Amino acid sequence: MSNKHNQQVNPPPPMEELSPKKTSPNIPSTKKSMASAFSLVEPMEFLYIRIVKGKDPCELENDTETYKTYVEVRIGNYRAITKTVEKTANPEWNQVFAFSKERIHTFFVEILMKKKDKEGEGVKGRLIFDVKEAPQRVPPDSPLAPQWFILEDLGGVCVKEELMVAVWMGTQADEAFTEAWNLNAAGVSYEDVVNTKAKVYMSPKLWYLRVNVIQAQNLEIANKNKKADVFVKAVFGDAMARTKFSTSKNVLNPLWNEDLMFVAAEPFEHLLVLTVVTKVENNEEGVGKCVIHLGKLERRLGSKPVDARWYSLDRPGENCKIQLRASLDGGYHVLDETARHSSDTRPTVRQLWKQEIGVLELGILNATGLPQMKMKSGQQGRTDAYCVAKYGQKWVRTRTIINSSSPQWNEQYTWLVYDPCTVITIGVFDNCQFQGLDNAKGSRDSRIGKIRIRLSTLEVDRIYTYSYPLLVLEPQGLKKMGELQLAIRFNCTSYINLLQGYAQPFLPKMHYTHPLSLYQQECLRHQATKLVSLRLGRSEPPLRKEIVEDMLDYDSRNWSQRKTAANCQRIKAALFSLGYVFEYVESVSSWKRPFLSVLVHLLLIFLVFYPQLIFPAICFNFGVIGMMKYQSRPRNPPHMDPQLSSVHRLSKEDLDEEFDGIPTTCKNNDSLKYRYNRLRIFAGQLQVLLGDIATQLERVLSLFSWRDPRATALFVGFCMISGIVLIFIPVRLLFILFIVYVLRPLKLRSKQPSVPVNFFRRLPAKADSLL
Incomplete structure (x- = not known):
């Protein structure tokens, strides 16, 4: 059993592959350039083809024939088709296609108008354009006007059909780029192409709904002879909360004065339902209910409570009522993400917002080395990757690059910044919403990797171009999923x-x-995350629930032995940094460097005679230390650190426990016993640590408690004698004696603990009273 639980997982990649790498992309921006729409991405050239509408005089001649019309665009081995239009003399499509110039290996583009009927498909006419003759358009130029072209048959003879088309060369800065059917979506059906486009989403406006349940009057209880406990149950959407039992002995007029909190999103869709419930033994019965529309509630900006109101309970013919203070609190920031990774701190009400301090620009360039995320029967696997970035209330989603392990996005987005100590989150996901893939349509999108960047770690007006490793912790261990260049x-x-x-x-x-x-x-954060995922899931294309929950760290508080060990290591590392101070004092007091020791003696004695310089000297010392560390300041932005995350010491059992849900799904009794015993060992170590801290604090208090009468008498006597002595001895002399004693040479020292330490360790504590 021990061998099984000590089994190691797959070794992590080398450390040099797990750190960001400085890159030099071909971007037009410079350090001193002003913000522009596409200054942080590499220009990409596209051939744009806009199919507007057509003329089909044959439709009027053949009234009995039924068929559908569509347009097909061919460039070399690539082809794209418009939606099909029912039989009409003036079919309209108004669709744009974008073909990457680097993928075009032919000189001509062919546009065919086709018909589709029961017998099959046929070509009604075609157009041929020379790619080199396509005009160049650079925004802010006005859009290129489409023109009518007479079609030719396959033999080159003009036909009656016409087509309105516009063809031009442009970049991703073109307005048509966002609506265009990109070449990378070739092979995707018209119904699914919407899931490949780039979109910007906005989180709904969230409010804290506060319901202060005060009291109820004139309740009717069926069995008045038995003692009943009365409470109020509040339901808002999928969330439910309840008060404690009434504090009043009068069951007919109960009293609570308790706050219930919910999260509401504009526009308000749910009603607040309050039910007064009586509990007699194990039976619960509703004795009254009221429904409140949120649109009628007062919106509170500060801490001043709203006026209490009486609401009638739905008991016909009876005067049952409940007193409430219900309000929408707009002075809070509704947390939908963890506080340590928060990207926004503004309150709900815009009037309380601070002034913006800057603009955050993000260029999502490309990714490399992405693994094959899904398989198709009998064929090679594929990855359809897209990125999602979240900062503040604004979410952005790049277009999906179909079947590529090295996708090129080159999309740029901007956010207003109101607080520098916030975090932007960028995630890479695999799109599984296409038909034709085994178990793909409608399944969950898979996470490839996630990156967080804290804005306070960035220098102002400096462009950071780095390739970040995409790291994912799987049941088999740490895995590098490629790199993302930003x-x-x-x-x-x-x-x-x-x-x-x-x-x-x-x-x-x-x-x-x-x-x-x-x-x-934490409860309200989970409610907020559900509301945000629900609203964003209604967009077109939807930002799916699993994406929102992953970006917002919905399950970040689940137990993890690895995270606990990592936090302990963080504490040790922080304390070890403070140890440099003690090392410096030790080096001075040990006289390893006599010149330094003499210098410190003279400096401290000087400060004794001029005490007004002590605090300025401390401030100057801290300032000098900070300036000395400026040259060694970190130049790279922070990243996911596997060593800090303690992934290098994981066993298979550690990962199985971390990925196990609540309640557990593990059916192996041996594994459950092992986890329980290990948790008891860890809790025992924590218990000892807490006990030691409590003991030291209790020893300080025992100096005055007379629990040990001799120790307290010695302490009191020492304090009284010291007070008398200090009256006649100058304070400067005491400081000099203290400095000389602390920094005395090693020959004058004893290896045994000092008298104060011995006295303190002998003081009693309440640990002796524990069973």
Whole structure:
């Protein structure tokens, strides 16, 4: 059993492959250039073909014949088709196709108008254009006007049909790029092509719904002879909350005065339903219900409570009512992501927003080395990758590059920045919403990797171009899923507001004047995540639920032995950094460098005679240390660190436990026993640590408690004698004696603990009273 649980997983890739790499993409922007729409991405040239509409006089001549009309565009081995239009004399398509210039290996483009009937397909006419003759269009030029062209048959003879077409060369900066059917979507049906396009999404406006349940009156209870517990159950959408049992002994007029919190999204779709419930033994019965429309509630900006109102309960012929304070609290920021990875801190109400401090520009260039994410029967696997970036309320989704392990996006997006200590999240996903793939249509999109960048770690107006490794922790261990190349720049519009932001609270004022408990925050965050995923899932194309939950770290608080070990290592590393101070003191007091020790002696004695310079000296010392470390400052943005995440010491059992759900799905009793025993060992170590801390604190208190009468008497006597002595001995002399004692040479030292340490360790604590 021990061998099984100590089994190691696949070894992680070499460390040099897990760090960001500096890149030099061919982007037009410079460090001092102003923000522009496509300054952080490489220009990509496309051949655009817009099929507007056609003329088909044959439709009027053949009234009895029924067929459908569509247009097919051919460039070499590539082809794209429009939607089919029912029989009409003036068919309209108004579709745009974009063909990447680097994939065009022919000189001509062929456009065919086709008909489709029961007997098959046929060509009604065609156009042929020379690719080299296509005009070049560069925004902000006006769009190229389409023209009518008379079609020819396959023999080159003009026919009656005509087609309105526009053909031009442009870049991804063209307005038609977002609506164009890209060449990379070749082989995707017309119904599925919408799932390949780039889109921008906005999170719904979220409010905290606060319901203060005060009291109820004139309740009717069926069995008044038995003792009943009364509480209020509130239902809002899929969320439910309930008060505690009434604190009043009068069952007919119960009292609660308790707050219930929910998350609501505009426009409000759900009703707030409150039910007064009586519980007699194990039987619960509703004795009244009221329904509240959120549109009628007062919107609160500050901490001033709204007026209480009486609401009638649905008991016909009876005067049952409930008193509530219901409001929409707009002074909070509704958390839909973890606080440590928050990308927005603004309150709900726009009037309370701070002024923006800058603009964040993100260029999503390309990815390399992506694995094959899904398989098709009898064929090679494929990856249909797209990126999602989230900052603030704005989500962006790049277009999907079909069947490519090295997709080229070159798309740029911008966000307004209101707080520098926020995080942007970029995820790479595999699109599984296409027909023709085994178990793909309608299945969950798979995550390829995710990157986070904290804005406060970026230098202002500097362009960061790096290739970030995409790392995913799987049940088999850490796996590198490729690399994502990004260009990012943080432009500051107000440096004063930027610096002022460091002195302001991280969250709005309401979070501190009327704070929510950690349990409330986590419950409300899950409600907010569900609402955001529900609303974004209604878009076209939808931003799917699994994508939203992954970007917002929906299950970030699940137990993980690995994360616990990583946090312990972080604490040790932080304390080890402080150890340099003690090492420096030790090197001075050990007289390993006599000149330094003498210098420190003289400096400290000088500060004793001029105490007004102590605090300035400390400030200057910290300032000098900071300036000395400037040359060795980190130049690269932070990234996912596998070593910090403790993935190098994982066993198979560790990963199985981390990926196990709640409640557990493990049916192996041996594994469950092992996890339980290991958790007990870890909890035992934590218990000892907490016990040691409690013991030290209790020893401090025992100095005054007389639990050990001799120890307290010695302490009191020492304090009284010290107070008398300090009256006659100058303070400067005491400091000099203290400095000389602490920094005395090694020959004058003892390896045994000092008298104060011995005295402190002998003090009693309450650990002796534990069973």
